[in-house]
Amino acid sequence: MRDIWIIMKFTIKDMVKRKSFIISTLVILAFIVIGFNIPNIISWFGNDNIKSKILVVDNDNIFEGSLDSLNNMDINYEVTLNNLELANVKEKIENGDYDSALYITKEDNNIKIDYIIPEVSVLDSIPSDLVSILETLYKNVQIAKLNLTTAELQSISPNFEYSLVGISEEAAGNVIVMMLLSIVLFYAIYFCAYQVSSSITIEKTSKIIETLVTSTSPKNIVLGKTLGIGLVGMLQMILIVGTALISANIFMSPEILSMVLDVSNITLGLGIITVMYFVLGYLTYALIYAVTGSTVSKPEDVQSANGPVAILSVGAFYLSYFTMMNPSGNLNVFASLFPLSSPFCMPFRVMMGLATTTDVLLSMVILIISILLIAKVAIKIYSNAILNYGTKLSFKDLISIYKEKNK
Amino acid sequence: MSLVLKNVSKKFGRKTVVDNLSLTLDKPGVYGLLGTNGAGKTTTIRMLLGIIKKDSGEITWNGEPVDRKKVNFGYLPEERGVYPKVKIIDQLKYFAELKGIASEVAEKQIYKWAKILKVEEYLDMPAEKLSKGNQQKVQFMTAILHDPELVVLDEPFSGLDPVNTDILKHIIIDLVKNGKYIIMSAHQMVTIEEFCSDILILDKGITVLQGNLKEIKNSYPANRVLISTDENIDKYIEKLNLEIENVKNNEYVVKIDNEEIANKLLNLIVKDGININKFEIMKPSLNDIFIEKVGD
Numbered sequence: 001m002r003d004i005w006i007i008m009k010f011t012i013k014d015m016v017k018r019k020s021f022i023i024s025t026l027v028i029l030a031f032i033v034i035g036f037n038i039p040n041i042i043s044w045f046g047n048d049n050i051k052s053k054i055l056v057v058d059n060d061n062i063f064e065g066s067l068d069s070l071n072n073m074d075i076n077y078e079v080t081l082n083n084l085e086l087a088n089v090k091e092k093i094e095n096g097d098y099d100s101a102l103y104i105t106k107e108d109n110n111i112k113i114d115y116i117i118p119e120v121s122v123l124d125s126i127p128s129d130l131v132s133i134l135e136t137l138y139k140n141v142q143i144a145k146l147n148l149t150t151a152e153l154q155s156i157s158p159n160f161e162y163s164l165v166g167i168s169e170e171a172a173g174n175v176i177v178m179m180l181l182s183i184v185l186f187y188a189i190y191f192c193a194y195q196v197s198s199s200i201t202i203e204k205t206s207k208i209i210e211t212l213v214t215s216t217s218p219k220n221i222v223l224g225k226t227l228g229i230g231l232v233g234m235l236q237m238i239l240i241v242g243t244a245l246i247s248a249n250i251f252m253s254p255e256i257l258s259m260v261l262d263v264s265n266i267t268l269g270l271g272i273i274t275v276m277y278f279v280l281g282y283l284t285y286a287l288i289y290a291v292t293g294s295t296v297s298k299p300e301d302v303q304s305a306n307g308p309v310a311i312l313s314v315g316a317f318y319l320s321y322f323t324m325m326n327p328s329g330n331l332n333v334f335a336s337l338f339p340l341s342s343p344f345c346m347p348f349r350v351m352m353g354l355a356t357t358t359d360v361l362l363s364m365v366i367l368i369i370s371i372l373l374i375a376k377v378a379i380k381i382y383s384n385a386i387l388n389y390g391t392k393l394s395f396k397d398l399i400s401i402y403k404e405k406n407k
Numbered sequence: 408m409s410l411v412l413k414n415v416s417k418k419f420g421r422k423t424v425v426d427n428l429s430l431t432l433d434k435p436g437v438y439g440l441l442g443t444n445g446a447g448k449t450t451t452i453r454m455l456l457g458i459i460k461k462d463s464g465e466i467t468w469n470g471e472p473v474d475r476k477k478v479n480f481g482y483l484p485e486e487r488g489v490y491p492k493v494k495i496i497d498q499l500k501y502f503a504e505l506k507g508i509a510s511e512v513a514e515k516q517i518y519k520w521a522k523i524l525k526v527e528e529y530l531d532m533p534a535e536k537l538s539k540g541n542q543q544k545v546q547f548m549t550a551i552l553h554d555p556e557l558v559v560l561d562e563p564f565s566g567l568d569p570v571n572t573d574i575l576k577h578i579i580i581d582l583v584k585n586g587k588y589i590i591m592s593a594h595q596m597v598t599i600e601e602f603c604s605d606i607l608i609l610d611k612g613i614t615v616l617q618g619n620l621k622e623i624k625n626s627y628p629a630n631r632v633l634i635s636t637d638e639n640i641d642k643y644i645e646k647l648n649l650e651i652e653n654v655k656n657n658e659y660v661v662k663i664d665n666e667e668i669a670n671k672l673l674n675l676i677v678k679d680g681i682n683i684n685k686f687e688i689m690k691p692s693l694n695d696i697f698i699e700k701v702g703d
Contacts, residue, residue, distance in 0.1 A: 013497070018492065206488045210482075210486055211484060
């Protein structure tokens with residue numbers, strides 16, 4: 001136990017002192033803070049923008065002077081009213097005096113509005129905000145002539161309020177939160193577990209392992225290292241998720257936030273369950289990675305040795321991710337119990353209210369038993385493979401090592 | 408105290424790597440393990456330390472099976488290794504702590520040995536910034552920091568320059584003076600001859616020669632004579648049908664079958680009034696014995 005503690009302490013110190021670790025964590029945190037500030041950043045830039053200069057020409061006074069009010073409106077245009085011939089208008093735009101112009105004329109009963117810009121590309125169209133403002137202005141001028149009462153006016157143009165209503169509003173919020181959390185969990189588990197593999201390979205390829213195995217048992221090395229990396233990974237994940245939640249609350253307006261996420265769903269209970277599944281999921285994958293890390297002799301072989309585990313973990317993740325679309329289906333129930341996918345799936349079912357306490361306990365028991373079995377096999381294979389400096393061990397070799405050890 | 412290996416064998420697959428090896432180290436000193444590459448030296452050492460399991464035989468320290476938890480041993484592996492990114496002092500403390508030494512005690516020991524091995528200035532550097540020789544000295548420190556009773560050194564001098572070789576030699580001599588039991592494997596016969604009281608030569612896992620080094624050397628008859636003179640003595644050598652092994656700066660090394668023929672040669676030369684500066688009848692060196700035993 002003392003040795004596991006010493007190895008864990010050393011692993012943690014080694015990880016958090018590394019420049020690459022500090023920089024990557026700071027970069028991720030910076031991205032999160034910046035990400036949640038994107039609406040603010042856009043609006044800052046928006047405010048600083050010089051308003052687009054537009055020339056509005058109504059030679060026939062079709063709008064009956066109401067266009068003057070354009071300058072009092074909160075729109076992104078600096079409006080200049082003038083009476084000019086079309087050719088002159090075009091000339092002014094060509095000279096760069098204005099960015100665009102609206103040339104208003106009347107043909108029979110139709111009001112014709114030309115939106116004039118220097119060059120027309122496929123993507124250009126008449127700005128919809130201008131269209132609606134002009135239509136409203138004209139309508140108001142005409143309605144004013146009818147001398148209607150306030151009540152009559154309101155009945156003609158009531159305020160329309162549009163909103164999107166799902167049958168179960170809360171569940172929709174949950175799905176987005178949980179899918180996000182599922183992705184975060186997957187990446188956290190995957191990258192932390194991968195670290196175990198590369199850390200073991202470094203010890204093997206730098207030949208330090210021989211000194212290490214005479215100082216403590218292989219079991220202590222695997223467990224100390226796994227726990228140390230896991231603890232750092234968990235703290236990193238808590239730091240990232242925490243920063244994201246705090247940033248969301250501080251920097252995003254509540255309206256926008258409620259459109260994207262339903263923060264009220266992120267409860268302490270869900271936090272605890274998520275952390276527990278992170279720990280168990282991490283242990284499952286870290287121990288598998290301990291085996292692959294111990295089978296290679298050259299750092300460049302790590303990736304190819306880890307390939308099958310990567311496929312396995314991505315497969316398990318997709319199994320839970322895609323079955324979330326149909327959470328009441330049998331496949332999602334299976335994904336929540338199968339030890340390789342349950343860490344990504346069960347927190348989701350808990351939040352959806354689809355999993356009972358018994359389901360959670362059953363899934364955890366299955367996971368813990370799997371971890372113990374994987375640990376037993378992993379430590380045995382690791383103990384023998386770690387001193388094999390020859391070529392990369394094949395799956396067949398690993399089975400024979402395990403069998404030999406079990407004799 | 409004594410270290411005993413009795414009829415120890417190991418097979419990898421069908422290949423016997425160590426066959427029925429026995430040795431006893433029952434007083435402080437250095438026991439030399441010799442052999443060509445792949446002879447089974449490192450496997451023997453790994454079995455001795457419990458890194459790999461032996462197939463058969465017994466390995467005991469004071470009559471008890473050698474176990475990491477029970478025997479205080481230090482080990483310098485043949486495969487040198489340090490954590491490249493970790494500060495030297497941190498890795499030394501780490502290994503000392505794993506050997507059960509308290510952090511403060513470990514620090515004192517680290518500074519003491521760093522001074523002796525002349526690596527004090529590197530203690531706060533990551534290992535990757537050190538030369539290979541200095542990394543090796545750091546690793547040697549991990550083998551002795553915890554004051555072990557039994558020290559196992561696998562090729563301790565390979566890769567060291569003469570200055571560092573000398574430093575290490577003095578430390579090994581001091582360790583023996585302080586009552587340590589040392590098992591050392593080496594390729595350089597000169598170092599083995601300097602330190603080892605007993606030796607064991609392995610060839611493809613089989614023990615081809617074993618015993619007290621002095622006794623082994625004494626058991627071999629003289630096979631060469633060295634004559635240093637200012638004149639040419641070729642004709643005397645030819646007269647006795649002897650073969651010159653080497654001539655350098657008027658120093659002749661002549662192969663002989665026995666000491667009598669050497670004396671005969673000396674008489675012939677002296678009779679003609681030739682001045683002789685040095686005359687030495689030589690026994691085979693350990694190098695000669697080694698080549699004779701394991702050379703194809």
